[in-house]
Amino acid sequence: MTVDAQFETIEATGSEAGTPRSDMIYQAILDAIYQGRLPPGSVVNEAALALEFGVSRGPVREAIRRLQGIQLITREPYIKSRVVTLDATTARELFELRMALEGMACNIDARRMSDAEIDGLISELERSRHNYSADVPGDGSVFDFHERIARACGNARIINLLCGDLYHLLRIYRRHSGAIIERKEEAYDEHWQILRAIKARDPQLAESLMRSHVRRAARNLFDHLDGENLPDI
Amino acid sequence: MTVDAQFETIEATGSEAGTPRSDMIYQAILDAIYQGRLPPGSVVNEAALALEFGVSRGPVREAIRRLQGIQLITREPYIKSRVVTLDATTARELFELRMALEGMACNIDARRMSDAEIDGLISELERSRHNYSADVPGDGSVFDFHERIARACGNARIINLLCGDLYHLLRIYRRHSGAIIERKEEAYDEHWQILRAIKARDPQLAESLMRSHVRRAARNLFDHLDGENLPDI
DNA sequence: TGAAGCTAAAATGTCAACAGTTTTTGGCGA
DNA sequence: TCGCCAAAAACTGTTGACATTTTAGCTTCA
Numbered sequence: 376m377t378v379d380a381q382f383e384t385i386e387a388t389g390s391e392a393g394t395p396r397s398d399m400i401y402q403a404i405l406d407a408i409y410q411g412r413l414p415p416g417s418v419v420n421e422a423a424l425a426l427e428f429g430v431s432r433g434p435v436r437e438a439i440r441r442l443q444g445i446q447l448i449t450r451e452p453y454i455k456s457r458v459v460t461l462d463a464t465t466a467r468e469l470f471e472l473r474m475a476l477e478g479m480a481c482n483i484d485a486r487r488m489s490d491a492e493i494d495g496l497i498s499e500l501e502r503s504r505h506n507y508s509a510d511v512p513g514d515g516s517v518f519d520f521h522e523r524i525a526r527a528c529g530n531a532r533i534i535n536l537l538c539g540d541l542y543h544l545l546r547i548y549r550r551h552s553g554a555i556i557e558r559k560e561e562a563y564d565e566h567w568q569i570l571r572a573i574k575a576r577d578p579q580l581a582e583s584l585m586r587s588h589v590r591r592a593a594r595n596l597f598d599h600l601d602g603e604n605l606p607d608i
Numbered sequence: 609m610t611v612d613a614q615f616e617t618i619e620a621t622g623s624e625a626g627t628p629r630s631d632m633i634y635q636a637i638l639d640a641i642y643q644g645r646l647p648p649g650s651v652v653n654e655a656a657l658a659l660e661f662g663v664s665r666g667p668v669r670e671a672i673r674r675l676q677g678i679q680l681i682t683r684e685p686y687i688k689s690r691v692v693t694l695d696a697t698t699a700r701e702l703f704e705l706r707m708a709l710e711g712m713a714c715n716i717d718a719r720r721m722s723d724a725e726i727d728g729l730i731s732e733l734e735r736s737r738h739n740y741s742a743d744v745p746g747d748g749s750v751f752d753f754h755e756r757i758a759r760a761c762g763n764a765r766i767i768n769l770l771c772g773d774l775y776h777l778l779r780i781y782r783r784h785s786g787a788i789i790e791r792k793e794e795a796y797d798e799h800w801q802i803l804r805a806i807k808a809r810d811p812q813l814a815e816s817l818m819r820s821h822v823r824r825a826a827r828n829l830f831d832h833l834d835g836e837n838l839p840d841i
Numbered sequence: 842t843g844a845a846g847c848t849a850a851a852a853t854g855t856c857a858a859c860a861g862t863t864t865t866t867g868g869c870g871a
Numbered sequence: 872t873c874g875c876c877a878a879a880a881a882c883t884g885t886t887g888a889c890a891t892t893t894t895a896g897c898t899t900c901a
Binding site for chain 2: 441444467471474475483531533536
């Protein structure tokens with residue numbers, strides 16, 4: 376039940392003074408989910424977490440409510456909440472949403488990014504080419520193409536969705552779908568093509584390429600999932 | 609400062625027994641924002657609302673946190689929160705997001721809806737033609753084309769966004785943008801065309817038509833807004 | 842054996858008081 | 872009069888206790 380004993384109190388991990396405890400605990404629970412200490416389907420107990428983090432139930436409750444808001448934790452009054460489970464339907468819905476949002480981000484990028492921004496992104500992509508091999512860890516401080524594309528669009532709502540809620544879910548899927556072949560080599564080519572379309576100021580092509588790219592990632596995930604087959608996307 | 613004296617306690621409005629107070633208060637604050645009793649930019653005071661609703665600060669705080677989660681209320685630690693203001697940038701971002709999501713919804717509809725569903729929607733649209741005139745109140749229990757299109761797509765995440773967060777914001781815009789000409793007559797034709805494209809099983813056309821429809825609504829809003837001109841969308 | 846019903850434990854929901862931070866207020870000096 | 876600074880007020884953040892509901896375990900009976 377206990378997530379871990381590595382936190383004496385939440386102050387140990389919390390950095391800035393003046394940051395509310397609820398914010399620190401939000402991040403701590405999120406990390407626990409990321410790292411699999413709170414696996415999908417496990418119950419999220421307010422009192423236990425409060426004891427663990429050395430705070431009262433209030434801040435823990437607030438953090439949980441926030442995670443429920445982005446649908447990472449289930450919510451039903453009086454019923455104990457659980458980390459969401461990752462079924463095929465949820466995955467399909469996630470990828471459909473990504474196709475819509477990341478596609479639109481590319482569309483906007485092709486119209487709004489400056490030439491300098493685009494060139495900078497292209498050179499960063501090429502410099503990070505060695506990261507696009509199967510033996511480099513996926514998450515970390517490496518060049519994150521999708522995040523950069525999203526942030527470049529300048530639409531705070533789209534950025535917030537893609538780099539917040541959806542990104543959390545995607546990370547959990549990656550973490551818990553075992554040894555998925557990540558098709559990194561193909562990804563590099565597709566990323567490069569998308570940037571070319573943006574540089575060519577072709578919003579529709581850029582959007583179409585991004586959608587295909589996300590669709591292929593979805594198919595890849597489903598092909599390596601336990602027998603689930605992907606309905607038309 | 610006080611929202612209204614019409615609630616003795618929250619129990620008066622709350623319907624079901626066993627429903628948490630925080631849920632009722634969430635709805636109550638949302639209504640207050642809708643009805644303009646909490647106009648954009650006004651501060652949202654926990655203690656005042658708690659006194660108003662006859663409960664302690666806890667449930668009120670939770671309701672506010674939820675509204676902050678969908679970005680209807682600002683959030684910054686220790687700083688008093690306010691109802692979001694409706695500036696041109698926010699509106700542009702809202703409509704861009706709607707173009708992406710409602711477009712995708714149409715795309716999915718054209719592939720997944722059954723013929724019977726489509727025919728039913730068409731006949732409902734035609735039956736409600738008399739509502740598409742300027743003198744019929746916009747909100748109410750009338751036929752809501754956009755909601756129906758969104759719900760038909762079956763993607764819970766997209767539905768949740770369009771009929772939840774974004775719809776709230778849109779309603780507030782409608783409420784506070786004065787006597788906007790709602791171009792209802794044009795809307796009927798455009799809605800009808802979209803349904804034709806869905807019935808013809810043409811996802812790309814349906815998506816394109818919906819995007820244009822939303823774009824025109826955005827332009828209409830900005831044209832009638834105080835001098836703000838809409839950047840390229 | 843197992844299924845329905847009851848009881849105790851556990852979990853979530855709510856409250857009132859206290860702590861820390863921000864905002865306001867009032868006075869001071871230039 | 873205006874800006875600056877300190878103290879007070881107001882507000883948000885946090886806590887521990889209590890209330891309400893669910894959950895788990897036990898008993899009973901067929």
